[in-house]
Amino acid sequence: MDIGRILAVLWKRKLLILLGVIVGAALSFLVGYSVRMNLNPSDGPFVSYRQRVPATYMTTVKLVLDESGFGLGRVDRDVRGQWERTERIKDLAAIYSHLMMSDQLTGRLAPDIKKVNGQISAAPLQKLPIVEISVSGSDPEGVRSLALKAANNFINYVKWEQAKNKIQPVDRIVIKAIGQPSPPTKAQSRRGELAFLAFVLPVFGASFIVFSLENMERHRLSKNPI
Numbered sequence: 001m002d003i004g005r006i007l008a009v010l011w012k013r014k015l016l017i018l019l020g021v022i023v024g025a026a027l028s029f030l031v032g033y034s035v036r037m038n039l040n041p042s043d044g045p046f047v048s049y050r051q052r053v054p055a056t057y058m059t060t061v062k063l064v065l066d067e068s069g070f071g072l073g074r075v076d077r078d079v080r081g082q083w084e085r086t087e088r089i090k091d092l093a094a095i096y097s098h099l100m101m102s103d104q105l106t107g108r109l110a111p112d113i114k115k116v117n118g119q120i121s122a123a124p125l126q127k128l129p130i131v132e133i134s135v136s137g138s139d140p141e142g143v144r145s146l147a148l149k150a151a152n153n154f155i156n157y158v159k160w161e162q163a164k165n166k167i168q169p170v171d172r173i174v175i176k177a178i179g180q181p182s183p184p185t186k187a188q189s190r191r192g193e194l195a196f197l198a199f200v201l202p203v204f205g206a207s208f209i210v211f212s213l214e215n216m217e218r219h220r221l222s223k224n225p226i
Helices: 003-012 014-032 079-100 103-115 140-164 191-223
Strands: 033-037 047-051 057-067 119-124 130-137 173-177
Touching (some): 014 191, 079 103, 079 130, 103 119, 130 140, 140 173
Antiparallel strands (some): 057 173
């Protein structure tokens, strides 16, 4: 069947194709947006809609763990002792990552997390004495601010515990942020793909019905020629 014949068949049953387009457009809209009907005129428009899944932004900030006196820049004559201390600090990176996610610490950030509909995670970076804090949320500037607050929150918590337990400054683990949180990046969402499929499938379904009806009609005419 050539292009002209296909277009003629579609035009012949254009109302069915139009119905498929309308249904597809409606489903595509409902996939991407939520609709709210307001029966009280004083509260706003009768019908309002908003994006069902807002865009998500992500940022990271890194914390480096070190000995006091900038141990990372110091070479110890006791090579074995230095190696053991370095390995211990690497192990602490994993422990600190779990500690950051405890209710005790994340609870202090609850209002900020709720404000950006955010999530916080922490993990050691490739067996290095570095912890990477990842923050995601609906507001790009909000997630950067939350990442910085999460980093400072943990640093201050460790300092407070060190002072509380009277750990000598020379024996303390020092935690510092490596620069500022990274520029927020927009996370990829599959919502657009789902909306496209929701539109295309009804159109394809209507087209399938159109050609099925056309074939049935041609078959009937071939059996009962006028």
